[in-house]
Amino acid sequence: MSAIDKFVNAVRDVFANTPDARAQARQISGHMKALLASPGLMQEIEQKGGGKPGRIDLHIDDKYGHPGPGFCLMTSLTPKGKSTGGARAHDHGASYVVYGVYKGAIEQTKYTWTYSSAGDWTAPELKPGDRFVQKQGEIAYFLPGEIHKTAAVGDDPPVVLRLEAQLLDRVARHTYDLESHQALSHR
């Protein structure tokens, strides 16, 4: 059985037996750590992607997921020398995403709505919270409602695996403007 198939089976088992999203994400993190350490993984990724750059869906599942059926394991390959682009701050709606770094490194920054302490509770601003560099082999996840921004670190484009607990094109979510503090519907 391929490393990806083994991971997918373990994740399906987590969704089938664990109702708590936090517990799910913790268990999936452990399985993803094992996946990242699999010797033949890059070959499997390249096979699934047909040697082309861009988004590669490694598995799409219609039966399991959180909060409803439909999860996905994906990655994205960026050609060397090409910018990975700066992703906007975003959430994952009612779902969550587990990020595993296979090659390179990414900086992760979380944001929270901060309300004024001067008695005005109607003008919140987004403030950076936890910020960390996620290196090769390391896992981080973002639970329902969490806002984060990801940026590549270093010259070589990183390879990051993402387990989306719900196919995100089915999820209502937002992107955030960190200067104007706007929350905009993301499609």
Ligand SMILES: [Fe+2]
């Ligand atoms: Fe994200």
